[in-house]
Amino acid sequence: MKKEGNTIINIRNLDFQYREHGFRLQIPEVSISGGHKIAVLGPSGCGKTTFLRLLAGIHIPQHGTLTVDGVDISQLADTKRRNFRISRIGFVFQEFELLDYLNVLENILLPFRINSALCFDAEVENRAIRLASEVGLADKLKQRPTDLSHGEKQRVAIARALIIQPRILLADEPTGNLDPKNKQHIKMLLFEQASQTCATLIFITHDHSLLSGFDHVIDFEDFVQGGSQ
Amino acid sequence: MNGPLILVWHYLRHHRYKTTILVLSIMLTLYLPVTIYMLVSDYQSRLTARAEATPIIVGPKGNRFDLVFHALYFRVKPPSGLTMDEVATIRSSGLAQPIPLHGMFTARGSSIVGTSIEYFEFRNLSVTQGDFFTILGDCVLGANVARKLKLTPGDYLMSDPTNVFDISGEYPLNMRVCGILEKNDTADDEAVFVDIKTSWIIQGLGHGHQDVTQVTDEGVLLKKEKGNVVASAALMHYMEITPDNINTFHFHGQLDQFPLTGLICVPNDQKSAILLAGRYQGSQTSLQLLEPAKVVRELFSLIFKIKRFFDANVWLISISTTLLLVLVVLLSQRLRQREMTTMFYLGCSRGIIWKLQACELGIIFIFSLILAGILTYTTMLYAPYWINILFANMN
Known part of the structure; x- marks a missing residue:
């Protein structure tokens, strides 16, 4: 999986442990090249989500180095780490995590509503409309999440993740709540959007039927040291 | 509107029923104790102001609260025992100006107050239409x-009959409205003022009827002798005083023995007030002299002892409502934990998350406050109007 040049994620001797329940994740060495599509495999509780949180700078490793897009995020202060996340990381969740009180367009624009570091203007709104169109929701901009199917909700979540034009797209089991047909659609949509924006896609799944098409697969069973997540 | 405010607006609009209930709950929690406090203060100041503007009241011995409330608000009938000769006595003493009340x-539910023209001057009352009687x-x-x-x-107003079955009792009198007083937010707004003699006519102490010497109907005449005519109750009594029949109105008995229900005294000075008070002390007199301000203060001291329990009750209810609202907010935050976590993942600082929630509460609170x-x-x-209604219904 090592690749010279264009490395966007570089991990060396990473050691992270939750204070509350003692779950420990150790990753000796991982390098991910920019623009690649990475599948992260592993059973529940093996640290996949923790890995994404570490990449996003939500958790800080106790030991080792974690470089994302050339920045050692463990060295950043809280505000800088958040700004880093805002500008470079897009999140897609298993449960979509859309806000019921916002319509589709407002949900896509959410990162711009809650981050003063992001500048909202007409171009952003146009981008949101274009993204909604690309994920097949052009005619549902004014609808609320409660009026959408699971597949449509996940499309909104993908558009929301892409609105900030991230360098890295973190998808935490985005197909976990979908039927087999929608699973493939969502995966392909993520592939397509990641390719268009040259974003690196980290895709968590434990569904082996979805592994085709990824550049690399990381199996997390190897990294778990003990405790439970 | 900036981003967080847009979110807050969307949230409040989407959860409009919850927002409305919260707004109404907070509004009532604020409104009730504040308004009750203000109303009571207003009520107290009005009562005190009218009482303090009335230096002395003279009336029959008995319940002093009844006498004061009758003289101030024309409600609560005091015991009888005061007669018109007391007016002459006080006037002749030179200590105070007496204003009789009867x-x-x-008349159609409003108290008829028989008094003298001095009453209007004493209360600084003026007419907006017409003139005084x-x-x-x-x-x-x-x-x-x-x-x-x-x-x-120019319109007419009939006094209410007191007993429809007593044909020998008082007859209602159709009074001509000669003037309308300027509104002054006191009990005077709710009263009908007549000359004291008119009031006695309503009581049946005076009356006007057809000239018995001109009556030829044998069913009406009981006895007709030289210089003396006796008529039956069928003789026509006038129920309205007109220029044509005013001369037929007359009183039976001594005017100075006619009843009053109260007497307002305006002493010339402090010394006169003390001297006048001295005249009504002791057991030999059947009358009492009261300073309304003292009586009202005494009443308030009694009422406000009880009011403390109501105040405590209002505050306890307000505190419990506030605690319930806090619980609702905390539970709501707990329900929205995932939403907040998502926002945090999307780069929202904890400060902005707090700001969002504070804005929501702030807007709800501001709406409630408004x-x-x-x-x-x-x-x-409308408090003066309602307070007057409260007094008008007090018996």
């Missing part, structure tokens, strides 16, 4: 009575 009857049978209406009954000068303010303002605007 309030025993009503000058002849028997005229009445001056308080502003609210005129508005309520839609009467103007509504409570409008309601309190409206309540206080």
Whole structure:
């Protein structure tokens, strides 16, 4: 999986442990090249989500180095780490995590509503409309999440993740709540959007039927040291 | 509107029922104790102001609260025992100016107050329409009575019959409205003022009837002798005083023995007030002299001891409502934990998350405050009217 040049994620001797329940994740060495599509495999509780949180700078490793897009995020202060996340990381969740009180367009624009570091203007709104169109929701901009199917909700979540034009797209089991047909659609949509924006896609799944098409697969069973997540 | 405010607006609009309930709950929690406090203060100041503007009241011995409330608000009939000769006695003493009050009857629910013209001067009352009464049978209406009954000068107002089965009792009198008083937000707005003699006519102490010497109907005449005519009850009594029949109105008995229900005294000075008070001390007199301000203060001291329990009750309810609202907010935050976590993942700082929630609560609180303010303002605007109604219904 090592690749010279264009490395966007570089991990060396990473050691992270939750204070509350003692779950420990150790990753000796991982390098991910920019623009690649990475599948992260592993059973529940093996640290996949923790890995994404570490990449996003939500958790800080106790030991080792974690470089994302050339920045050692463990060295950043809280505000800088958040700004880093805002500008470079897009999140897609298993449960979509859309806000019921916002319509589709407002949900896509959410990162711009809650981050003063992001500048909202007409171009952003146009981008949101274009993204909604690309994920097949052009005619549902004014609808609320409660009026959408699971597949449509996940499309909104993908558009929301892409609105900030991230360098890295973190998808935490985005197909976990979908039927087999929608699973493939969502995966392909993520592939397509990641390719268009040259974003690196980290895709968590434990569904082996979805592994085709990824550049690399990381199996997390190897990294778990003990405790439970 | 900036981003967080847009989110707050969307959230509050989407959860409009929850927002409305919260706004109403907070509004009531603010409105009730504040308005009750203001109303009670207003009520107290009005009562005290009228009492303090009335230096002395003389009346029959008995319940001092009844006497004071009768003389101030024309409600609560005091025991009888005061007669018109007390007016002459006080006037001749040179210590005070006496203003007689005779309030025993009503006209379409409003108290009829028989008094002298000095009463209007004493209370600084002026007329907005017409003039004060000058002849028997005229009445001056308080502003609210005129508005309520839609009467103007020149109209007529019938006094209420006290007992329809007692044909020998008092007859209702159809009074001519001669003037309307300017509104002054006191009990005067709710009263019908007549000359004291008119009031006695309503009581049946004076009357007017057809000239018995001209009556030829044998069913009416019981006995006709030289210089003396005796008629039956079938003789026609006038129920309205007009220029044509005013001369037939007359009183039976001594005017100075006619009853009063109260007497307002305006002493010339402090010394005169003390001297006058001395005359009514001791067991040999059947009358009492009261300083309304003292009586009202005494009443308040009694009422406010009880009011403390109500105040405590209001505060306890307010505290429990506030605690319930805090619980609702905390539970709501707990329910929205995932939403907050998502926002945090999307780069929202914890400060902005707190700001969002604070904005939501702030907007709800501001709306509640505005509504409570409008309601309190409206309540206080109409408070004098409601307080007058409260007094009008007090018996």
